[in-house]
Amino acid sequence: MKRQAAKLSSSHFERVVVRRFTFLIASVCPLTTTCLVSSPSFIPSHRYRSGLEPYPHQRFGVASLYDMQSLMQTQSSSLYAETDARMTMDENNEDTNVPDTNMSVNQAAFVDAIEEIVAKRNVIRDFRKNDEDLEIVKQSLIGMVSLVSTLPPCSVSDFLPPSNGVKGYTKQKLQDRRELYLNKTNLTMDQHKLGTVLLAHLADHCAKTSNPKPLYAAWDNILSAGMIPLSRTLSTYLYVLGLDEDVCSEERDVAAEVAMLHDAIYEPTEKTISLLVKSFVARGDAAGAEALLDGIADGPLSELLRHRTTSPILKLHCENGDIGSALRLYHRMRTTSRVKMDDLTYSNFIAAVAQNGYFLPDSNEVEGGKDLGYDAVSGPQLLDVLITEMAQDVLDISEESAIVLQHGFALGFQGFECAANSLDPITSLCGNDVLVANRVPVDHNTGKCPATDATLQLIVLEPEQRVHVHDTLLEMAREKSMGYTAKLAAKGRVTHDHVEKAELATKILKDFSDWLDSREGRPYTAIVDGANVAYFGWGKVNVHQLNLMVEALKKKGEDPLVVFPQKYTRRKFHLRQGMMQILQDEELEILERLQENDQMYVVPPMCLDDMYWMLASVSMQTKSTNGLSIDVAKNNEEGRFPGLRPIVISNDKMRDHKDDLLDERAFRRWACSHIVNYNFTEYIEGQQDEREISFHAADIFSDEIQRNECPGGGMAWHFPVSEWDANERFCLRLPSANGN
Secondary structure (H helix, E strand, O other), X not given: OHHHHHHOOHHHHHHHHHHHHHHHHHHHOHHHOOOXXXXXXXXXXXXXXXXXXXXXXXXXXXXXXXXXXXXXXXXHHHHHHHHHHHHHHHHOOOOXXXXXXXXXXXXXXXXXXXXXXXXXXXXXXXXXXXXXXXXXXXXXXXXXXXXXXXXXXXXXXXXXXXXXXXXXXXXXXXXXXXXXXXXXXXXOHHHHHHHHHHHHHHHHHHHHHOOOHHHHHHHHHHHHHOOOOOHHHHHHHHHHHOOOOOOOOOOXXXXXXXXXXXXXXXXXXXXXXXXXXXXXXXXXXXXXXXXXXXXXXXXXXXXXXXXXXXXXXXXXXXXXXXXXXXXXXXXXXXXXXXXXXXXXXXHHHHHHHHHOOOOOOOOXXXXXXXXXXXXXXXXXXXXXXXXXXXXXXXXXXXXXXXXXXXXXXXXXXXXXXXXXXXXXXXXXOOOOOEEEEEXXXXXXXXXXXXXXXXXXXXXXXXXXXXXXXXXXXXXXXXXXXXXXXXXXXHOOXXXXXHHHHHHHHHHHHHHHHHHHHHOOOOOOXXXXXXXXXXXXXXXXXXXXXXXXXXXHHHHOOOOEEEEEEHHHHOOEEEEEOOEEXXXXXXXXXXXXXXXXXXXXXXXXXXXXXXXXXXXXXXXXXXXXXXXXXXXXXXXXXXXXXXXXXXXXXXXXXXXXXXXXXXXXXXXXXXXXXXXXXXXXXXXXXXXXXXXXXXXXXXXXXXXXXXXXXXXXXXXXXXXXXXXXXXXXXXXXXXXXXXXX
């Protein structure tokens, strides 16, 4: 082939090669060609959407996802004949000035990448065996353009199995193509294998350089030569092709071709299914994409159903205004445990329902909604149902979601007055006949929404969640203690039996829990993170500051318990490497007095004190409470902080335990209803001087989506937005039909 190429004039050869390669790629997959050269046989996607032409994908059956080759082969044959005629015309007119096409750019990138890989032979062990074979293979790949014209045209559909799903069909078809290729090229089987390996290295090279262009030409080499790449290689092709942001819906979907071939040879993956869904959606075929999911939903591949395989179809249904189909798929996604819907998916769906007028008081019912088990399928009741479902999965939304919601409701309620058409904060009360879909600053002290006058709630841990936190902490204790003692052992601070010590630490925490539950006397209403308070603002342990905290809490009517590591109760202890602290007699006396008064629990060595004060915050204290609530009501006569008891006095951000302790919702409820932050004024002379302490009580309202009644009638939904201030919410309230 190299010798044949040398016989042609270089300029004429280059023009002919580029043109022939461009036209022949169109014949590989004419239904989704990437060529910029116009062709009467190319069927634009709008003809599929209008029903003038059937989608090849619509022929997929449950037994086979790939029964599309018949139509594609028919198109391929007719286009190949046309290509030959057009090539003859161009070759007879050497002065024809044909501009560079996308494929010529890809071919040039392919040649450059192959040359670069071969030049780095010192890092590619596969190519050290035979220099001559490597050169022959390289030239055969680079010269594939001229070679393909001597082979029958092929596309990926030629290798896909028929609807009866014949086992090994694709591999056999590829092997048949390989034999034809070897006969035409006179390459050996070893050289063919070397070419397969070289194109695998090309995939890795493109992944490292984030350059998908060479893979378009490489893919046609794979098909034309009947290569059988490894599953890992095809996965790399899919990854790199996914980086190409220039591909549009009218172009040939090479990534989908790779996915189809992969699934015909190997087990389908979530990635390949997602790409096939994406290919359907890009051509506006929501029904075809959903049919693909139907084919795997009840079979062994059902675990491949994920958010990214379903959300593009839901979005397309919404864009098409097909709310009945959207609701059906939405319900399917919510009831599939493997599909985790995010805030933007929920927001896009709810905004689409609003935009199509289904939340209006006199709207039509969403088709098929009652068949799915929804009691309310239109009007404000449907909105409440959908946002209630959203609130079960989502705690807050992004600003993008807030914009989507505002836009959708503004379009759906065009006959009503809208509070504002922007996300600038609204600070004044809006009438009942006004649509509120806006940003509002909620009063930090009262929880009042200025636009609706609704009062946001503090949503606390439910009793079963409180028990769950308690039990989870006990379960975590062993794991945390094992990790802690293992670290100490690695540093030489635990010489032996660190597993036994971890088990002992777990037992001690359980004993602490039992002690809280069985002790007599007044129940503890304030648990103090002693180490956090003693260190605050000093960088060393300040016992006087800890004592000031206890006295301040007692004055506020609380019964405090300080949780304090035993290490800091000794006269001398290490603060950190190279720094020792020695407590004075007065400080030791304070610590002793707190222990004698049952106001301090000393956490033994090798135990994590965080576990103790967290556990104490959810302890039932059965004996001391005698079954009575110790929570503090709002506007109580004693002037105490309202809310749940015990409160936890700490400025700890809980970064070490947030993910381990609870799910995000339960953690937020625990933190906002139990944690109280504090601050000390600066001391003037001595560290023992009395100073003012300011407390920042647990939140007045919860940091999660919630529904609240408006005094003037109706209901308002408030959404925390991740990019906004802590007290700001996206407020959504539908206008009343009669203004009442």
